[in-house]
Structures are given as structure tokens and as C-alpha cells.
Amino acid sequence: xxxxxxxxxxxxxxxxxxxxxxxxxxxxxxxxxxxxxxxxxxxxxxxxxxxxxxxxxxxxxxxxxxxxxxxxxxxxxxxxxxxxxxxxxxxxxxxxxxxxxxxxxxxxxxxxxxxxxxxxxxxxxxxxxxxxxxxxxxxxxxxxxxxxxxxxxxxxxxxxxxxxxxxxxxxxxxxxxxxxxxxxxxxxxxxxxxxxxxxxxxxxxxxxxxxxxxxxxxxxxxxxxxxxxxxxxxxxxxxxxxxxxxxxxxxxxxxxxxxxxxxxxxxxxxxxxxxxxxxxxxxxxxxxxxxxxxxxxxxxxxxxxxxxxxxxxxxxxxxxxxxxxxxxxxxxxxxxxxxxxxxxxxxxxxxxx
Numbered sequence: 001x002x003x004x005x006x007x008x009x010x011x012x013x014x015x016x017x018x019x020x021x022x023x024x025x026x027x028x029x030x031x032x033x034x035x036x037x038x039x040x041x042x043x044x045x046x047x048x049x050x051x052x053x054x055x056x057x058x059x060x061x062x063x064x065x066x067x068x069x070x071x072x073x074x075x076x077x078x079x080x081x082x083x084x085x086x087x088x089x090x091x092x093x094x095x096x097x098x099x100x101x102x103x104x105x106x107x108x109x110x111x112x113x114x115x116x117x118x119x120x121x122x123x124x125x126x127x128x129x130x131x132x133x134x135x136x137x138x139x140x141x142x143x144x145x146x147x148x149x150x151x152x153x154x155x156x157x158x159x160x161x162x163x164x165x166x167x168x169x170x171x172x173x174x175x176x177x178x179x180x181x182x183x184x185x186x187x188x189x190x191x192x193x194x195x196x197x198x199x200x201x202x203x204x205x206x207x208x209x210x211x212x213x214x215x216x217x218x219x220x221x222x223x224x225x226x227x228x229x230x231x232x233x234x235x236x237x238x239x240x241x242x243x244x245x246x247x248x249x250x251x252x253x254x255x256x257x258x259x260x261x262x263x264x265x266x267x268x269x270x271x272x273x274x275x276x277x278x279x280x281x282x283x284x285x286x287x288x289x290x291x292x293x294x295x296x297x298x299x300x301x302x303x304x305x306x307x308x309x310x311x312x313x314x315x316x317x318x319x320x321x322x323x324x325x326x327x328x329x330x331x332x333x334x335x336x337x338x339x340x341x342x343x344x345x346x347x348x349x350x351x352x353x
Contacts (some may be wrong), residue, residue: 010196013240020240027243027275030250035277035326038319039311040253042091042123043283045080046292047072047106051097053127053163057150057191059222059293060097061161066224068291071102072284078113080283081120086304089281090322091121093146098127098163108140115141121322123184128164128172134179143324144182147172148215151191152202159193170209177210182327184213184253189241190233191219203241203248212327213253213278216241220259220295235263239274246275253278253323256310261300268302272314278323279307 015023048071051060059067081092092114096102103126111122123144124137134145149169150162157166176183187202188194206214219233238260245254255278260267268279282301284292289299311318319326 009200009244012244013196013199013237015240016236020236023240023247024243024274027246028273030246031254031275031277034251035319037316038277038321039272039314039316040090040278040319040321040323040326041088041281041307041311042093042121042278042323043081043085043089043281044093044095045072045077046095046282046284046288047077047110048096048099048102049288049292050099050102051127052100053098054161055150055163056161056226057188057219057222059224059295061225064224067293070288070291071099071106072288074106074109076285077106078110080285081110081114082117085283086281088304088308088318089120089283090319091123091144091324092283093123093125093144093280094142095125095146096127098129100129100133102126103129103133103137108136111137111140111142119322121324123323128168131175131179134176134181138180144184144213144327145176146184146186146213147176148186149202149206150186150188151194151198152187152205153198156191156193156198160191170205173209173211182212182324183210184215185209185211186215186217188217188219188233189238190231192227192230199237199241203244206245207248211249211252213255214245214249215255215257216245217257217259218263220262222293222295224293232263235260235267239267239270242271242276243274253327255280258282258300258302259295261302262295266310266313268306268310269313272311272316279311281307 049060050069051062054061054063094107114120122142124142125146151157154166173183216238218235218238221227221230254276256268256271256276260271281304
């Protein structure tokens, strides 16, 4: 990507006012072209907060000795999903820290039972595992694997102590996609030490990877982490990045994430207005939620009522289809082009070209 394009794309990320509105409107129109006005709704169950990684930005890091660790019993989490899930949910996302024990003892049998007893789509977010683990999870019935990069710059990746190495994470994404998984990845805007160039580099990398989904989240300084006193990530820049993702890869699944509500109670709605097409309802039993501490102890839980309200306010409606019913082959559109986007977000500038 040329320096001139990097400069223009940084303008998109910082867009305000009318330019921002045009950018988000274009993204929303592209979502409507591919998905109509439907927003997928999934439920998430956070089955374990044990983690072998030590990320600087996450309170579940292994060095956090003050966190009360848990693994939800298979019976309890299965009962929650089978008997207490909201009617609007079409998919389940099973999430945990990097905890191979939970994968073997909870996640695999849970997936088998969900597949046997329901027609729910099944996603997992379990970190970097062995190829054998991926194969077992897929055979059990999960079809969508979420594995975040958080940052696409190798030196920055090491600085924030993200899991393993960036190359290992990329290899995992490529392996998963090559073995039949639909894969989603994503990154964080505002991580300490992040530059504008890091953000643009990360977005370009995500675009080039074989993904059916991608996400972006504002940095939230987590309690009991080395970054506890760092500044919050810029929500407006995060939403602009989401819109750019939709424009660059219009067929992908792009979620609204709960972190967007920390600084703005309407952040979830704004994400859908900027092109997001997936919302998540938290189903983790209340006794465990406070210890699944990605950000802070006092979590903002997205209930069905909050999710449905945000979807309605954004002029959309809940999807009756599962994610797996609508997933496409990973998009192969060219990388984000400042030249192509210029008329969208900066019409006055483009008229002078």
C-alpha cells in the first residue's frame, strides 16, 4: 500500500461529521445488499476462565492470581442452552480462555449434545489449539472458529504479549480455513503502543486472510492487567474501521461487540448502523460472569431485550437463519483502495481529482 493511500485511509479512520455519515451509510447499504436488513443473533456461553496465556490486555491472563477461576459443569451449561436460551438465538458460541482441559472435558461433549438435541449453529472461540483438537471440534459439529489477531504488526504483537506468535496465529487461521472451518478473526483499536500504521497494516492483513468473518473492538483497559491505567480506545475510530471492513469485504460476518457499549450506551446500535450484522446475547450463568473478566469486573451484559432494541433502533430485524445457512466462500475482493473509497467518504475531494 502506497504512503498516499495510507494517508487517505487514515483520514477515513478519523472521519467525522458528514464524511463519517457517508462512510457508515455506504457500509450499511453494502450489508443490506448481501444480507438484507437481517442481523444474526447468537448466544455466548463462557465455559472456563482458565488460560495458559499471559496477554497484557486481558484480566484472565495466567499471572492474575487474584482471579477466581472456574469451569462450568457440562450439565449446567447444557441446561442453560437447551432450556433457558432466548427464542431469538439461532447460533451458540462456546468461549473460554486457552484451556485444553475445558476443551476435552466440557466443550467437546457439549458440542455433541447441542448437535444431537438442537439445530443451532455452533461457533467456538478457544484460542490456538493443536490440529487434532481442531479436527475433533469440527467432527463433533462446530463449524465456525473465532481466533483473533488483536494486532497485525509482529513487534506490537510481542509487545502486548498476545498469544504465541503472530505467525502461529496466522498459520492457525490458514489451517482452519483449509480444513473446512469458517473462520473469523479481528483486532483491537487503541491497544497501548499502537500506531495508525499498525491499524492499517492489521486491516490489510485481515482482508487478505481466508476469513468469513472479522471484527473490531475498542480497547478497554482491563482491571488487574498491566494496562489497567491505559486510555480507552477511540470508539469513533473503531466504528469507522468497522465500516471500512464492510466496504472492503461486504460478504463477511461482522459483529457488534459488547465493548462498544462501555463508552457509549448506544455503541451497539451504532455498530449495526455502520455495517455490523451479528449481535450476541450473553448466556453465561450469572454466578460465573463476573469472573470471565476480559475487561472489568462490572460487565455490561447484552441481554435479549438490549440486543433486540439495538437492532430495531438501527432499522434492522433479527435473522431467522443460522450463520451457517448464509456463510459464503471467503471474499476475494481486492484490498481496501483509497481511490475507490474516496468518492464515498470525501466526495468534495474526489470531485477535484
